[in-house]
Amino acid sequence: MYDYQASMHHKLIIIGAGASGLMAAVTARDLGIDTAILESNDRIGKKISMTGDGRCNITNESTATGTDEAVALSRKYHSSQAEFPLPVLQQFGIRQTIDFFNVLGLPLTRLKEGFMYPMSLQAASVLDIFELALEDRNVPVYLNNKVLDVTVSKDSPRFKFTCRTETEEQVVYTSEYLFLCTGGLTGLNAGTDGSGYALAQRMGHTLIEPVPAIVQLKVQYPHLKALSGIKLQGRAHILVNGEVVRSETGEIHFAEYGLSGPPILQLGRKAAVHLARGDSVTVSVDLMPGRTEEEVIEFLEMNWGTFAHRTVAESFIGFLHKKLIPVLLKEAGIGQEPNLLCQDLSWKTKGIFYKILKHWDFKVTDTHSFENAQATAGGIATKELVANTLESKLVPGLYLAGEVMDVDGDFGGYNLQWSWSSGYSAAMALGKHIFK
Ligand SMILES: Cc1cc2nc3c(=O)[nH]c(=O)nc-3n(C[C@H](O)[C@H](O)[C@H](O)COP(=O)(O)OP(=O)(O)OC[C@H]3O[C@@H](n4cnc5c(N)ncnc54)[C@H](O)[C@@H]3O)c2cc1C
Structure with missing residues (x-):
């Protein structure tokens, strides 16, 4: 005393x-x-x-x-x-x-x-x-x-x-x-x-x-380690119980725990508030924010048509980060088929790629603590x-x-x-x- x-x-x-x-x-x-x-x-x-x-x-x-x-x-x-x-x-x-x-x-x-x-x-x-x-x-x-x-x-x-x-x-x-x-x-x-x-x-x-608030998001995703270190220009939406409540565009960073970068930090507050209330929170990443869904489909179709003889992995080089490609192939269920050619892509697999490039969803489990916020x-x-x-x-x-x-x-x-x-x-x- x-x-x-x-x-x-x-x-x-x-x-x-x-x-x-x-x-x-x-x-x-x-x-x-x-x-x-x-x-x-x-x-x-x-x-x-x-x-x-x-x-x-x-x-x-x-x-x-x-x-x-x-x-x-x-x-x-x-x-x-x-x-x-x-x-x-x-x-x-x-x-x-x-x-x-x-x-x-x-x-x-x-x-x-x-x-x-x-x-x-x-x-x-x-x-x-x-x-x-x-x-x-x-x-x-x-x-x-x-x-x-x-x-x-x-x-x-x-x-x-x-x-x-x-x-x-x-x-x-x-x-x-x-x-x-x-x-x-x-x-x-x-x-x-x-x-x-x-x-x-x-x-x-x-x-x-x-x-x-102004905090990184921890997400549940099996391939985070493979994505860690990737930085890309994208748009991130935060969904609460399935409804988009805020969206931000900018440089998104992937890390072993989840997602960071200015747009994610901006969304962190919404995630923290709603997680504390017990809501379901998802972050959805748009990898091609400059194009509409129709434009993305058109672009991919053109690409796969022009380069039908190339592998699917090769068809993404040039517009996606190279470390992202094997993960996208796994998401689409063709991770075990590295030699699959564009001309052999099924409609079902194409549909997964269309979706994932515009709406890549990650379940948010938590935010980082006050120490990092x-x-x-x-x-x-x-x-x-x-x-x-x-x-x-x-x-x-x-x-x-x-x-x-x-x-x-x-x-x-x-x-x-x-x-x-x-x-x-x-x-x-x-x-x-x-x-x-
Ligand atoms: C890593 C980091 C980066 C940031 N970058 C930015 C940025 O670039 N731009 C931006 O706008 N904001 C930024 N912020 C947020 C910004 O720093 C804070 O919002 C701002 O400093 C808050 O100012 P304040 O005066 O309320 O409190 P603080 O600046 O936190 O100051 C509070 C002071 O009170 C003292 N204190 C607390 N309790 C007691 C007590 N019981 N007795 C005596 N003294 C006490 C503390 O020691 C401290 O010095 C950042 C925050 C962090 C953590």
């Missing part, structure tokens, strides 16, 4: 020096609010350093078009309350994010499909810039201070919140306002262990069961927060920002965007409240 012998007081204490906490700290300090951060790690932004394959996909410019930017952007988010993210995104969207980082000294650059990164293409520079910004503003950051417990005083508004931390310093931290910016459950070695959920729950909040679906219930300020309806003076709440975004920079938008909006709301 810790023997707390001293206390440190600030107007605002932010728990968590991740994306949302850092954004909130800079914004609050710029408004003139005495702000400090409590962080369990020995440095700030450990999770940020892992993002975007070490490059940090800060936001996504592809939705920054026209006057309805916030509406278009809000469609990239998921929550039990679908309309919840919009007022936050209206306050601080993509343009404001780009400007904010520019002013901080971190110009962004746009790569494929609107994905925005720091011009250095190094996630570490995002941390460095935040470190400098906090230093410039004299924001104290108490590292190695994991918050174990928060007590809320009913009698003393100035000392409303008391945070007890896991530290050798034997200090308690008191504040008038508290921001909970503790993240979700992904990247477990980045300090996000779900302890923020427990803190919010002990203050009366409800947890919507978290599941991994990039975002958390679920979290603290948004109905217990005021939509445009992110203040708790249950504990006035407590605000939430970032992934800790039940909002998650699509793959492509949208989760960090939520952290920037929510961190900024919460800090601005507090500023308005204090200086009204």
